[in-house]
Amino acid sequence: MESLRERKKRRTRDALLHAALDLFTSQGYEQTTVDEIADAVEVSQRTFFRYFAGKEEAAFAVQVIAEAHFIRAVRERPPCEPPLEALRQAVLEGWGTVNEAIASVVPVEMYLRMFRVIESTPTLLAAHLRRSVEAEEALARLLAEREGVDVETDPRPRLLVAVFGAVIRVTGRAWSSDGDLSVAAIRDLTRTYLDLVGPELIGSWRRD
Amino acid sequence: MESLRERKKRRTRDALLHAALDLFTSQGYEQTTVDEIADAVEVSQRTFFRYFAGKEEAAFAVQVIAEAHFIRAVRERPPCEPPLEALRQAVLEGWGTVNEAIASVVPVEMYLRMFRVIESTPTLLAAHLRRSVEAEEALARLLAEREGVDVETDPRPRLLVAVFGAVIRVTGRAWSSDGDLSVAAIRDLTRTYLDLVGPELIGSWRRD
DNA sequence: TTGTCAATTGTCAGACGCTGTCATTAGCCT
């Protein structure tokens, strides 16, 4: 049961987040000032910074949920699966259920639009990549424990996760600059690209 | 022949760069203000911003040279080599000759120290990753042209370069947090990690 | 209900990165 105070806090946070995402996706991230966001919710600028460490944190609030969703999916994979297969299945299944994880906070369409803003705004892209590296570190430790190897001495967990993450990023980039912006489309693209990793990449590309 | 004016400009730029790197590597990037850098060279803050678009640009000035060095190395690989082999040979040879490319601007030791600052400063790490993505895009187009495939329809160039870049980043990270900070050390590590990409990563890690 | 405590908020001041403007200085060229 939430107290009145907590409900009020949640409401202002939600209002700030929605106002921020609305402004970011409609007029651009850099073009939106914190004052604008605060004014839209009729709170002081200082209050915005009490709910979000900065503009950036508001921009990634939904991404945080999606990341947690994906990492949880990896954790719930059967331990008998080899690591790469676990990652692959987790991300494919994760795209299928990301709807439910997000919809209660923000419409999925807003999530996808914000994703494109992140990809096309240099500052946000940089932050996104750094966040990805952090997520990869967490995943590497997860896989290392899962497989019973030491993440500090065995480079394979970090290598595998980094390579996997690289494919995922290329996928996201291709998706966000292509036509079909549905969740189904990115799922299919992910499968296609993951299947390419292997002999297709290593050898010569010329005799096809 | 450089005019007096141009020599003077080059000297203030060099002085600003050296002061910046000195301060960044000794007291940290975030802890260093632009005013400090400008004061150390006895110019106005405004002048600093006439030579560098921002603090960040000063931090990456040497990295820019190293990047160009590596891309040039890839371009000079024999066209008969398969793409991954070209990347591999270029980066290994690049580490052998990076000395000469940099030494005229900054002592190599400073380059290596600054590299560690970049890896350990969130803001700079983010910028570094974004820069890497840009470099990877350039490399992908290079390889696509080299192999005669279309970079817009064939995902292999971007995929290969992204995977390769991921390995390089893991290498740099492991190197910068390990003991031996020599150029030889990172060269060896690069070779070791690149050799791991393949069957070693894909299958199960358990029965070793 | 009322008073007390703690949490939330607004206001103000200020640091820092960065930009535009304009007057001043300094190299260049005839």
Place this chain on the structure above:
DNA sequence: AGGCTAATGACAGCGTCTGACAATTGACAA
């Protein structure tokens, strides 16, 4: 020497973000 142009300094201003303090508001007990 004197005019032209490029480099610089000084100043004002915007936007992000933080610290400090006072005012407000909900929570909870007497």
